[in-house]
Amino acid sequence: xxxxxxxxxxxxxxxxxxxxxxxxxxxxxxxxxxxxxxxxxxxxxxxxxxxxxxxxxxxxxxxxxxxxxxxxxxxxxxxxxxxxxxxxxxxxxxxxxxxxxxxxxxxxxxxxxxxxxxxxxxxxxxxxxxxxxxxxxxxxxxxxxxxxxxxxxxxxxxxxxxxxxxxxxxxxxxxxxxxxxxxxxxxxxxxxxxxxxxxxxxxxxxxxxxxxxxxxxxxxxx
Ligand SMILES: [Zn+2]
Numbered sequence: 001x002x003x004x005x006x007x008x009x010x011x012x013x014x015x016x017x018x019x020x021x022x023x024x025x026x027x028x029x030x031x032x033x034x035x036x037x038x039x040x041x042x043x044x045x046x047x048x049x050x051x052x053x054x055x056x057x058x059x060x061x062x063x064x065x066x067x068x069x070x071x072x073x074x075x076x077x078x079x080x081x082x083x084x085x086x087x088x089x090x091x092x093x094x095x096x097x098x099x100x101x102x103x104x105x106x107x108x109x110x111x112x113x114x115x116x117x118x119x120x121x122x123x124x125x126x127x128x129x130x131x132x133x134x135x136x137x138x139x140x141x142x143x144x145x146x147x148x149x150x151x152x153x154x155x156x157x158x159x160x161x162x163x164x165x166x167x168x169x170x171x172x173x174x175x176x177x178x179x180x181x182x183x184x185x186x187x188x189x190x191x192x193x194x195x196x197x198x199x200x201x202x203x204x205x206x207x208x209x210x211x212x213x214x215x216x217x218x219x220x221x222x
Pocket of ligand 1: 006
């Protein structure tokens, strides 16, 4: 007697067993891929955000949500969502079901809220994590990342808020980058993705926080 370790179906002959390939087995193997690991991580984070018992892989591979979380894993990577835990918590708080997490309108709703409602230290934490990752990848000091990045990459990083205006607008190195390393068209694009008008108001409204953020920015020689 042969038994599939994934779906527990029993087979009398080895030939039938060898020919057998079930969804669970395909999915279990998918979970070992990078995308699969992300999908499973986000599935668990969804339970954690709702304070429910964290499911295991066996639960995930038979879940109706399996494909949804794979789609979300692709979306999160494509959009460069910098802190998926924060994103998932926001969705749970606003009772948005996972099948909508990769809807562009929902994504924009989160991005708007991220600018307006999240405290400066969350922005700083995310930005410093990004800068650390970039400086390692480019093998340069954290304070020198702007002189090593192409303007088009900087635009993407700002758009996705891997780099937050909370840090950028208080950074001398970023000001120098805008002055010396980009052309007029790129500068306009950067101001657009920052949403400069909105951010002038955000900084003005929270100006008491500025000295502390400046201190952190100076620590990185940014
Ligand atoms: Zn099977």
